[in-house]
Amino acid sequence: MTMDNNKLDLLVIAVHPDDAELGCGGTIIKHARMGKRVGIVDLTRGELGTRGTAELRDEEAREAAAVMGLVARENLRMRDGFFRNDGAHQLQVIGAIRKYRPEIIISNALMDRHPDHGRAGDLVNDSVFLAGLQKIETRDDSGALQVPHRPRLLLQLIQDYYIKPDIAVDVTDEWPDKVKAIKAYRSQFHNEEYVSDEPVTYISKPDFMEYIEGRAREYGKYIGARYAEGFTCRRLLGVDSLFVLK
Numbered sequence: 001m002t003m004d005n006n007k008l009d010l011l012v013i014a015v016h017p018d019d020a021e022l023g024c025g026g027t028i029i030k031h032a033r034m035g036k037r038v039g040i041v042d043l044t045r046g047e048l049g050t051r052g053t054a055e056l057r058d059e060e061a062r063e064a065a066a067v068m069g070l071v072a073r074e075n076l077r078m079r080d081g082f083f084r085n086d087g088a089h090q091l092q093v094i095g096a097i098r099k100y101r102p103e104i105i106i107s108n109a110l111m112d113r114h115p116d117h118g119r120a121g122d123l124v125n126d127s128v129f130l131a132g133l134q135k136i137e138t139r140d141d142s143g144a145l146q147v148p149h150r151p152r153l154l155l156q157l158i159q160d161y162y163i164k165p166d167i168a169v170d171v172t173d174e175w176p177d178k179v180k181a182i183k184a185y186r187s188q189f190h191n192e193e194y195v196s197d198e199p200v201t202y203i204s205k206p207d208f209m210e211y212i213e214g215r216a217r218e219y220g221k222y223i224g225a226r227y228a229e230g231f232t233c234r235r236l237l238g239v240d241s242l243f244v245l246k
Contacts, residue, residue: 009103011151012024013040014043015043023159025178026169037072038068039072044077045080094127094131097149097150102151111163113159117159128150128151132148168220168225169231
């Protein structure tokens, strides 16, 4: 078995390019600025999106990655809308987890307006457990056996549906760059410079960004911050001291 040099501190595994930016872009930027190695694995290219193309979204994802300070971003190219939480797809995610060996993973919401989100959340949850099992063999791009790895923490984004968070992260200082990263997806969100005859969608309307800000302001209020991002966890979270809590 071999070890590589790809290890990350924080890995976001999300189904569509722009999910990570919308749900935890501020948290990504915050930890990158702290010196943590942060990366994203997108499961699909979002090719079923009404606006833009898969090729354009590839370009937009690269631009957003630069804004957020990522050290790695890759796309597993699963079939948008039709991937499943089955053995073949789990092995792809297991391979990515073992490649990057993160301490923390953030995945999609467990239930949401878009059916891909909940299905992806379950896929990542199951793959996180399986990635730690020695008898499941996966190989890297060179054909070498990968080392089993299970991160110490898995969190989920909160996306369109309101879900009460288990934890909130202050992203006030990071908010302007989070917005910049989201707006890198000019084909998806309102952008006066993106001229096309494509239909107006739920997320391309100008007031969609106001909704994103409103959710962040609400979560921020509860922790005494201007803006915050919320996350859920399937297990009980613990701290070493009550004094680290806000």
